Amino acid sequence: MRTTLLNQKVTKPQRLKALRQLGDNKQQLNFYGIDAIELQKAINIYPNPTDATQTIQITTDKVEVLKIELYDLSGRQIKNVFVGKSNIGKNQFEVNINKLAQGAYFYRIEIGSKLYFKKIVTQ
Numbered sequence: 105m106r107t108t109l110l111n112q113k114v115t116k117p118q119r120l121k122a123l124r125q126l127g128d129n130k131q132q133l134n135f136y137g138i139d140a141i142e143l144q145k146a147i148n149i150y151p152n153p154t155d156a157t158q159t160i161q162i163t164t165d166k167v168e169v170l171k172i173e174l175y176d177l178s179g180r181q182i183k184n185v186f187v188g189k190s191n192i193g194k195n196q197f198e199v200n201i202n203k204l205a206q207g208a209y210f211y212r213i214e215i216g217s218k219l220y221f222k223k224i225v226t227q
Contacts (some may be wrong), residue, residue: 105193108166118154124150124172125200130133130174133161133168135195141203144226146163146164146215147160147162147163147213147220147222148159148160148161148162149161149211149222150166152224152225153224153225153226153227154201154224154225154226154227155201155202155226155227156166156201156202157198157199157201157202158161158198158199158224159196159198159199160172160185160196160197160199160211161194161195161196162190162195162197162213162215163191163193164190164191164193164195165214166191166192167189167190167191167192168190168215169188169190169214169215170186170187170188170190170195170211170213170214170215171186171187171190171212171214172184172185172186172187172197172211172212172213172214173185173211173213174199174201174209174210174211175208175209175210175211175212175213176207176209177207177208182204182209183199185199185211185225190215199209201224201226204226205226206226206227207225207226208223208224208225208226209223209224209225209226210214210222210223210224211224
């Protein structure tokens with residue numbers, strides 16, 4: 105059985121165990137703890153990798169403050185995708201990334217008081 109650790113201090117052994125369980129999906133660690141199961145259900149970004157338009161689907165069970173930003177790996181903000189309130193259920197955003205250089209980037213996604221980072225690759 106997997107447990108969800110939100111807003112709790114996470115020890116180094118817990119992080120290492122979670123990284124082993126996540127395998128290649130290490131970007132599913134959230135800022136406050138390890139919440140990979142909830143993240144997989146709540147945030148879906150596709151296609152990844154891509155060279156054109158990307159779709160971000162975020163599912164929420166209540167109205168929450170939602171902020172989505174795109175950053176390069178040096179931490180420089182590239183694009184402010186959305187700032188506002190979510191709808192209950194699916195929230196969908198189309199992001200044009202065709203002018204970005206080939207490489208890795210990440211979305212910084214705030215949903216209420218939770219902060220997530222999702223890695224993407226452009227071709």
